[in-house]
Amino acid sequence: MLRLHILASGSRGNASVIEDADTGRAVLIDCGISKKDFMARCAEADFDPARIEAILVTHEHTDHTKGLGVVLRGLAKLDARPDVFANPATLAASKPLQEIAETHRVLSFGADASGTGKAGIGIAQKSGRPTELELAGMRIFPFVTSHDAAASFGFRIECDGDVVGFMTDSGIVTPAAHDALQDVRLLALECNHDSKMLERGPYPYVVKQRIASEFGHLSNAQASDELASLLSNRLEAVAAMHISENNNEYDLALKTFAETLARENHSARVCCGYQGRLTSIG
Ligand SMILES: [Zn+2]
Numbered sequence: 001m002l003r004l005h006i007l008a009s010g011s012r013g014n015a016s017v018i019e020d021a022d023t024g025r026a027v028l029i030d031c032g033i034s035k036k037d038f039m040a041r042c043a044e045a046d047f048d049p050a051r052i053e054a055i056l057v058t059h060e061h062t063d064h065t066k067g068l069g070v071v072l073r074g075l076a077k078l079d080a081r082p083d084v085f086a087n088p089a090t091l092a093a094s095k096p097l098q099e100i101a102e103t104h105r106v107l108s109f110g111a112d113a114s115g116t117g118k119a120g121i122g123i124a125q126k127s128g129r130p131t132e133l134e135l136a137g138m139r140i141f142p143f144v145t146s147h148d149a150a151a152s153f154g155f156r157i158e159c160d161g162d163v164v165g166f167m168t169d170s171g172i173v174t175p176a177a178h179d180a181l182q183d184v185r186l187l188a189l190e191c192n193h194d195s196k197m198l199e200r201g202p203y204p205y206v207v208k209q210r211i212a213s214e215f216g217h218l219s220n221a222q223a224s225d226e227l228a229s230l231l232s233n234r235l236e237a238v239a240a241m242h243i244s245e246n247n248n249e250y251d252l253a254l255k256t257f258a259e260t261l262a263r264e265n266h267s268a269r270v271c272c273g274y275q276g277r278l279t280s281i282g
């Protein structure tokens with residue numbers, strides 16, 4: 001069985017661990033938090049960070065990458081040297097990743113799907129699913145998301161018949177994402193903002209436009225629609241992710257998902273990823 005440890009989620013920093021609870025082997029998705037927070041939340045999750053065998057980078061934005069260097073140095077002291085996986089376009093756009101590449105193995109994935117930003121998304125979808133990866137005993141299927149990054153991905157993670165779906169940082173649900181998130185047991189789905197709060201909130205107009213655009217972030221309503229379309233007998237828990245601290249509230253995102261499940265008469269549990277504390281599900 002897979003476990004998901006959301007160490008942090010939100011615009012100030014993201015990091016999530018997918019752990020195979022039977023073997024203890026794990027992958028880390030993104031690392032945009034400090035070494036102190038990373039180590040503290042792994043300890044709180046009762047998870048040994050030395051068991052991380054690979055780090056997957058969704059995209060180059062600093063809330064997903066700025067802690068990579070310090071955390072890798074911390075892991076090296078524990079004798080762990082996980083490979084880092086990023087799309088070539090992500091590597092080309094990320095200073096922290098380029099610095100890491102000087103001392104660490106940075107391997108590419110989804111090479112055929114680079115340029116998934118504004119110009120390239122149509123091409124990426126036509127080229128089909130990016131290559132699958134085998135890491136830490138898991139099969140990992142990256143899929144293209146829709147975000148204002150050089151390239152951006154979510155992941156479907158399969159292990160011994162168990163499945164986790166993971167998607168943040170996407171302005172719309174791409175057809176590739178919708179396909180990849182079918183029939184998962186644990187679902188981590190972006191639920192970034194309440195559209196009305198965003199509209200009335202403090203951000204400059206261009207930033208509001210960016211967040212609400214199809215290359216921004218999923219609103220509560222968009223996430224709920226997608227959740228409703230992904231309900232299956234297998235789904236046991238859903239986590240609302242990348243919740244904005246300015247344009248949303250944790251309770252509002254939780255309520256939105258809970259209401260969607262109640263309306264559809266589905267018994268999956270609802271939780272959310274927090275900026276400042278751990279959530280573990282599995
Ligand atoms: Zn982000």
Ligand SMILES: [Zn+2]
Binds near residue numbers: 149
């Ligand atoms: Zn982003």
